[in-house]
Amino acid sequence: MTDSQPQTQNWNAFVEQWNEQLLEALEENMEAQAQFVESWTQTVEETTDDEEMADGVEGYARAYEAWMDASRQMVERVNDVAEGEDVDVEEFRDIWLNTANEAFKEVMSTTAFAKMTGETVGDVLDAQQQADETAESTLRTLGFATERDVVEVGDRLVELERRQHAVEQKLDRVLEELQE
Known part of the structure; x- marks a missing residue:
């Protein structure tokens, strides 16, 4: 027991x-x-x-x-x-x-969840855009290049290279004509 x-x-x-x-x-x-x-x-x-x-x-x-x-x-x-x-x-x-x-x-x-999620994502994107604009404004005020400035310089550089290439091609054709 x-x-x-x-x-x-x-x-x-x-x-x-x-x-x-x-x-x-x-x-x-x-x-x-x-x-x-x-x-x-x-x-x-x-x-x-x-x-x-x-x-x-x-x-x-x-x-x-x-x-x-x-x-x-x-x-x-x-x-x-x-x-x-x-x-x-x-x-x-x-x-x-x-x-x-x-x-x-x-x-x-x-x-309902999809709508709420969509609204939340929209709010986050709006807040991110406002933060980006504030950061860009602050950088511009301080005299620093912003992302927009760098992209613009890059676009201009690409355009200059395209034009330079076109001028080189024309120059090559002129030189060929002169040599003939």
Whole structure:
């Protein structure tokens, strides 16, 4: 009877550890879902087109379903562990990583996400153009050559080489005529 008591204590400790890990995983899942919902809500609120909004809501619903499926998988695998099956801890990590990929794929395939991304890229390009103009103005004020100046000099140099080549060809024809 004394042999079974340490086994029971080990089993209880093992189950307690798995329960704690499951609770932590579920809490992280709920936190990730809450962050996802918050960011998605901000995106959808900015969308004015009803069709885009409907598409965005459908994308969110598919992503939410992926998270719920992951939760079901986690519970199933924990139950498998409780029944004595040897489950690799990496399976739990893989469930969450694969689910995150699937959820983001569902969201990123919506027109609302495409619109938001397009607007963000446009804003970044505008900011970059303003920064470039400011840098060029500062360089010009300080008396340094700007990229535009260097390109202009390069273009002029290419044009001069083209003209020089044309003059050399004409000169060669004149010399040939004189030699004949």
